Amino acid sequence: MSGRGLPPGRAGRLRLRLRLDTALRGADVLDRKLLVLLDRERVLRKDEEASARLWSHRLREAETWLLRGMLVSGEQALAPGTAAGRATLTIAYTTAMGVRYPAGVICVPAVRPPDDPTPRNSALVRAEAAYRDVVSTAAEYASAREATRLVAAEVRxxxxRVRALRHHWIPRLSRELVAAEQSLEQAEHEESVRRRWASAPGRVADAGSSRT
Structure with a gap:
């Protein structure tokens, strides 16, 4: 996007004008994209903050029930049982202004094996259920955080790109166009002077005298 390699004269000036128009239109398009992305980032960041608060609340709740259960039955109540399966996640995606990011997640917690002993007291039962909720809210928080990260990266x-166009390429092309127009104007002026000088009556008579 510089003046190098441009043809001389009007063709070069025309090409510079086209490049400048393209840069201006591109900057306008990117400005509109930036506004949409900034609005989307604000919404996603609020969702992320809400998800973080819910996850933190659920975690404290689960830890409280676990502590109560341990106070009732002791630490031996946490003896490991049969290995349970893993939670499964299904992530939904959406796209905004060319950015693909998570739009939500469905979490199916691990299920206790049928032959695994049940918790020794009601507090541990509540703790087990609470930790399932912790897993679900942690997945939602991770999804919201990743969505914010991806959109924020595209914002940056x-x-x-807008800054490069507005502060570098557009001013540079504008300067090159001004220089090209001045150069072309100067060349046309010099050509006009030469033509007037060549067609002046005295110049024609001098030319005739020199031939005789």
């Missing part, structure tokens, strides 16, 4: 890239 778009802002850099």
């Amino acid at each position: 890239r778009t802002r850099q």
Whole structure:
């Protein structure tokens, strides 16, 4: 996007104008994209903060029930049982302004094996259920955090591109166009002077005298 390699004269000036128009239109498009992304980032960041608060609340709740259960039955109540399966996650995605990011997650917690002993008291039963909720809310928080990260990264890239166009390429192309127009104007003026000088009556008579 510089003046190097441009043809001379009007063709070069025309090409510079086209490049400048393209840069201006591109900057306008990126400005609109940036506004949409900034609005989306604000919404996602609020969702992330809400998910973080819920996850933290659920974790404290689960830890409280676990502590109560241990106070009733002792630490031996936490003896490991049969290995349970893993929780499964299903992540839904959406796209905004070319950015693909998580739009939500469905978490299916691990199920206790049928032959595994049940918790020794009601507090541990509540703790087990509470930790299932912790897993689900942790998945939702992770999804919201990743969505915010991806959109925020695109915001930074778009802002850099706008800054490069507005502060570097557009001013540079504008200067090159002004220089090209001045150069072309000067060349046309010099050509006009030469033509007037060549067609002046005195110049024609001098030319005739020199031939005789």
